[in-house]
Amino acid sequence: xxxxxxxxxxxAILILIYIGPFVFVFARTETWTFPRIxxxxxxxxxxxxxxxxxxxxxxxxxxxxxxxxANYSLSAGVLHRKFLDWIGFPLVLEVNDFNFxxxxxxxxxxxxxxxxxxxxxxxxxxxxxxxxxxxxxxxxDNTTLKVSCYGDATAIDSASLTGPITVDWTMSANFVGDRxxxxxxxxxxxxxxxxxxxxxxxxxxAAEAL
Amino acid sequence: xxLMSTYSVKDQVKEWFGYRGLYAAFFFAPMAALSVHxxxxxxxxxxxGTFYLTLLPILLAVMLTxxxxxxxxxxxxxxxxxxxxxxxxxxxxxxxxVPMNLIFGVPFxxxxxxxxxxxxxxxxxxxxxxxxxAGTIQHILQGWGFAMSYYLLVRRVTFLxxxxxxxxxxxxxxxxxPVFVLTDAMxxxxxxxxxxxxxxxxxxxxxxxxxxFGWAYSKIYYDRARRTExxxxxxxxxxNGPLKEEEASNYQRNWKTTMFGVLAANAFTLMIGFILFGxxxxxxxxxxxxxxxxxxxxxxxxxxxxxxxxxxxAAVIGFVFVYLALRYRRVVPVSGLKEQR
Numbered sequence: 001x002x003x004x005x006x007x008x009x010x011x012a013i014l015i016l017i018y019i020g021p022f023v024f025v026f027a028r029t030e031t032w033t034f035p036r037i038x039x040x041x042x043x044x045x046x047x048x049x050x051x052x053x054x055x056x057x058x059x060x061x062x063x064x065x066x067x068x069x070a071n072y073s074l075s076a077g078v079l080h081r082k083f084l085d086w087i088g089f090p091l092v093l094e095v096n097d098f099n100f101x102x103x104x105x106x107x108x109x110x111x112x113x114x115x116x117x118x119x120x121x122x123x124x125x126x127x128x129x130x131x132x133x134x135x136x137x138x139x140x141d142n143t144t145l146k147v148s149c150y151g152d153a154t155a156i157d158s159a160s161l162t163g164p165i166t167v168d169w170t171m172s173a174n175f176v177g178d179r180x181x182x183x184x185x186x187x188x189x190x191x192x193x194x195x196x197x198x199x200x201x202x203x204x205x206a207a208e209a210l
Numbered sequence: 211x212x213l214m215s216t217y218s219v220k221d222q223v224k225e226w227f228g229y230r231g232l233y234a235a236f237f238f239a240p241m242a243a244l245s246v247h248x249x250x251x252x253x254x255x256x257x258x259g260t261f262y263l264t265l266l267p268i269l270l271a272v273m274l275t276x277x278x279x280x281x282x283x284x285x286x287x288x289x290x291x292x293x294x295x296x297x298x299x300x301x302x303x304x305x306x307x308v309p310m311n312l313i314f315g316v317p318f319x320x321x322x323x324x325x326x327x328x329x330x331x332x333x334x335x336x337x338x339x340x341x342x343x344a345g346t347i348q349h350i351l352q353g354w355g356f357a358m359s360y361y362l363l364v365r366r367v368t369f370l371x372x373x374x375x376x377x378x379x380x381x382x383x384x385x386x387x388p389v390f391v392l393t394d395a396m397x398x399x400x401x402x403x404x405x406x407x408x409x410x411x412x413x414x415x416x417x418x419x420x421x422x423f424g425w426a427y428s429k430i431y432y433d434r435a436r437r438t439e440x441x442x443x444x445x446x447x448x449x450n451g452p453l454k455e456e457e458a459s460n461y462q463r464n465w466k467t468t469m470f471g472v473l474a475a476n477a478f479t480l481m482i483g484f485i486l487f488g489x490x491x492x493x494x495x496x497x498x499x500x501x502x503x504x505x506x507x508x509x510x511x512x513x514x515x516x517x518x519x520x521x522x523x524a525a526v527i528g529f530v531f532v533y534l535a536l537r538y539r540r541v542v543p544v545s546g547l548k549e550q551r
Contacts, residue, residue: 010426018297021304022346025319028311029342033319037337087317089393127252130395179337 034179036086041177044083044093050171050186051144052076056104056112057197061153068153072112072194076100076171077144078121082137085178092140094176095121100147102169104192111165111194112151156194164191230363233284236271237358239264240351247328248390256328256348264351284362292361293354295423299415300353306411310404318404320393322346353412360416368463369417370471376413377479380406384486402483410476466538474531481524488518 053075060071081093098118104111121143124136172185243259275286307318322345323336330344360375361367383405387394394401 006429007426010429014426017305018301021301021308024308025304025322025346026339026342029319029339033317034337087320087393126392128392129251129390130392133392133395176335179335 033086037177037179040083040085041180041182044081044177045175045180045182045184047080047083048093048175048184049079050076050188051079051142052102052167052169052171052188052190052192053144054190054192056149056165056167056192056194058156058194060198061156070112070151070153070156072104072114072149072151073146074102074114074149074167074192075144076102076116076147076169077142078171078173079142081121081123081143082141083177090134090137091126091178092123092137094123095143096174096176098145098171098173100145100169100171102147102149102167104149104151104165104167104194106155106165109155110151111155112149114147114149114169116145116147118145164193166190167192229278229284230365233271233274234359234363236267236274237355237362239267240348240355242267244325244348244352245386247325248386251390252324252328255331256325257331260329260348260351264355283365291423292358295361295416295419296354296357298419298422299357299360299412300350302415302418303353303408303412307404307408310400310407314400316400316404318408319346319349321391322349325349357412357416357419367417367420368468369413370463370468370475372413372416373410373472373475375416376409377475379412380409380479381482381486383409384483388486399487402487406476406479406483464538467535470531470535470538474528474535477524477528477531481521481528484521484524485518488521 056072056074058070058072062069062071078095078098081095083091083093085091096119098116098121100114100116102114104113121140123140124133126133128136166189168187168189170185170187172183174181174183240260243256243263246254246263247256247259272286272289275284275289278284304318307316310316311318319342323338323341324345325348326332326341326343326345327336329348330340332338332341356379360372363375364371384402387405388397
């Protein structure tokens, strides 16, 4: 009986030695790694903020189909994409399907409308060497895009160019973390100023900016 | 009493460049695949690496055992025995990393997700059980392949030989990961320590496997049937492998030589570690992130004292241990050792 148990005990011990670490890894992944990743992802999703510039640039006025169209631009994007993953490694939140819509309103009249869709925001791939990766993380922490807006040029008058106008905007994007993704959307109404940066007015605008 | 061994260092070096070296290179294949994956900054996926640089070399090695019987000294049965022995080393390697995770939070399976995704070509999040499973198998294959390489390389398993081999692995690890693997770019001291400690356990596994399996075979076959014929080891084979009787019987390294040799190997590894640590730390822009675990800062980084300086005492200690190892270097028969005890 004793001799029969010895081989069984040997085999059992060897199996325990062999699979023990991997049982630990899978159990720890379930109880530590994945919850930690989920927690950090959720923190990153909550931390991210929208950004819309406080200045809208009037870039040009051109004739379109017998009318006058004014071209504007503003910058919009998301801030604080950077976050630390489950091992403390810096990552940048993936931003997909970024959608931005805005209307510039002055005294009840729509001055311009904007709509922008961006498939994906730039981010480091994770395959770069550290000396390339780390600056990319910093650079992509806050990402804003130049959004083009269009409106009827006849709606602009000297008052709208000097006084504040209201921009109603909505923004949505799909954020992807290490293991989770979340759709976030924001909307707001805020006062902005229009800056005429058409050629001839750029120097003046630059001086104002200073 | 001093005896000449039938198995000189010269013979061993000659064998390393012969069939044993060739076989060891073939079984190093899983790590070669990973190295190419790393050195190309993951441009070569692990799936391609595993196919071309792991499957094919090991297939070739298995075929060579049939083509070169008797000349190589490696037979299909030898591969089978080594294959079983090689399971223990990486298991111990992982066992010692378990408390390091629990105490310091150092994750040792973080790359397994990457490897799994690269091996099976999955897209989307890395953190799935499919990726972890595939990566775990990659890890096992790498550890097993390294252990196979050792058993194929050496004719006799010794603790000193296993330690030297494991120290080579440690240095390889210290160089490859911080330089080529992004998430290991600025590892804290605990990471360096864990790499060394795990490889010491690996060495212990390499050394211990022939003994434990020899003992297990004897328990299973000898005790049960009380007949030596049922043993998987034929006459002339020892638990250390299919050695010729005259090679196996009269060679036993003095324990002091082993001890000082092991300490010397560790001291020189430490020396290389300090140099590499200095190179890695000074060649990379300083990290502003507490990468790894709970963000422990590297304690060997003292302002004004470069880690290169630590390499000097490590080298001195290494040479002292080499001197002591040589001083006590004696080759005595196994029977003589038993008498001494």
